[in-house]
Amino acid sequence: MDSMEVNKAIAAVLVAGIVFFVAGTVGTNLVQEHPLKTAAIKIDVPEAKAPAGQPGPAELPPIANLLAKADVGAGEAYAKKACTSCHTFTEGGKAGVGPNLYNVVGGPHAHMEGFAYSAALKSKTGPWTFDELNEWLHKPSAYAPGTKMSFAGINNDQERANVIDYLHTLSPKPEPLPAPVATPAAAPAAANAAPEPAKEPSIDTMLASADAASGEADTRKLGCVACHTFNEGGKAGIGPNLYGVVGAPHGHMAGYNYTAALKGKPGPWTYDELNEWLTKPAAYAPGTRMTFVGIKSPKERADVIAYLRTLAANPEPLPAK
Numbered sequence: 001m002d003s004m005e006v007n008k009a010i011a012a013v014l015v016a017g018i019v020f021f022v023a024g025t026v027g028t029n030l031v032q033e034h035p036l037k038t039a040a041i042k043i044d045v046p047e048a049k050a051p052a053g054q055p056g057p058a059e060l061p062p063i064a065n066l067l068a069k070a071d072v073g074a075g076e077a078y079a080k081k082a083c084t085s086c087h088t089f090t091e092g093g094k095a096g097v098g099p100n101l102y103n104v105v106g107g108p109h110a111h112m113e114g115f116a117y118s119a120a121l122k123s124k125t126g127p128w129t130f131d132e133l134n135e136w137l138h139k140p141s142a143y144a145p146g147t148k149m150s151f152a153g154i155n156n157d158q159e160r161a162n163v164i165d166y167l168h169t170l171s172p173k174p175e176p177l178p179a180p181v182a183t184p185a186a187a188p189a190a191a192n193a194a195p196e197p198a199k200e201p202s203i204d205t206m207l208a209s210a211d212a213a214s215g216e217a218d219t220r221k222l223g224c225v226a227c228h229t230f231n232e233g234g235k236a237g238i239g240p241n242l243y244g245v246v247g248a249p250h251g252h253m254a255g256y257n258y259t260a261a262l263k264g265k266p267g268p269w270t271y272d273e274l275n276e277w278l279t280k281p282a283a284y285a286p287g288t289r290m291t292f293v294g295i296k297s298p299k300e301r302a303d304v305i306a307y308l309r310t311l312a313a314n315p316e317p318l319p320a321k
């Protein structure tokens, strides 16, 4: 964790604390979901390093829920008003004061070749996720202190989500939108709606009748191909190449920059683990960068896993019945 992130984290914890206190006072606990997660990691950090007298980034509501009801048209109109003095949005559009923004969602930070980005932005690792764009557009100077983008930020949560929704359409293959997350109030309903994993046949049973050819077609239908290649020696895209992944260690592609969430998983990718992962990546490896909701249908999941299994010189044996 670099010191900028530590500062951000401390600020987040401080703000979370204040918000939590205020929330308690007025008798609502709307904001309880995030603080715990953040606080658990930061407790040891000396308080002296916190930015003095400067309010940290506010706890933003989950972007996924805002994106679910975002309005692309309103986002485009907002961008035309607030961003076009510095940015173009068309494919191959020229840089102005700021870089062209075609295909920025899911692309790396500082994604436009030849644009003279600040070190502040250039040094950010990983792709522009929906969450990071949310933080960035809320307050660029807080997300990347020292950035050249002299734009105050979009305070209104829904307007920000509208703009991000619009940015996400500027691509030949738009990133899938993140799945909405349950808020405390909505949790019981979501829990009821979630399919009972116990009712599902085991992956071993499913694999016995799975169809690898349908699985291959499913990887196109479900959009895996937007982020992954499957051929031997295929290049990484947004996600790693998947040749030989079954039976290989988690984070199996040499040189690919995996999250600790995924890379930290011990042991090989068994059928069971792939089944869990593809049911809901964010639940299997919280913090993963694979922004894919998951495959709902057990049959499709088994077909996809059966297809992944064939991507090897010597495919792993199917589970014994």
Ligand code: HEC
Binding pocket: 078, 079, 082, 083, 084, 085, 086, 087, 097, 098, 099, 101, 104, 108, 109, 110, 111, 112, 116, 117, 118, 119, 120, 121, 122, 137, 144, 146, 147, 148, 149, 150, 151, 154, 163
């Ligand atoms: C005053 C000019 C200006 C305005 C207005 C502005 N930007 Fe920027 N933007 C920049 C500059 C300059 C950069 C490069 C920042 C850096 O290198 O630190 C940038 C960078 C970005 C990036 C990162 C691009 C990349 O390749 O990583 C995104 C996304 C972005 N702006 C979105 C927006 C949106 C959306 C708006 C309107 C709501 C907006 N900007 C308004 C100047 C501006």
Ligand code: HEC
Binding pocket: 175, 176, 219, 222, 223, 224, 225, 226, 227, 228, 238, 239, 240, 242, 245, 249, 250, 251, 252, 253, 257, 258, 259, 260, 261, 262, 263, 278, 285, 287, 288, 289, 290, 291, 292, 295, 304
């Ligand atoms: C939006 C892009 C995206 C989509 C869509 C996507 N993935 Fe991924 N996938 C990723 C990323 C990024 C990672 C690395 C995750 C990490 O490091 O946390 C990954 C990792 C994986 C891994 C683990 C690879 C390893 O080496 O450990 C498997 C398996 C996988 N994806 C399968 C799939 C399948 C099957 C689909 C379609 C049903 C799919 N993915 C859809 C981006 C995507």
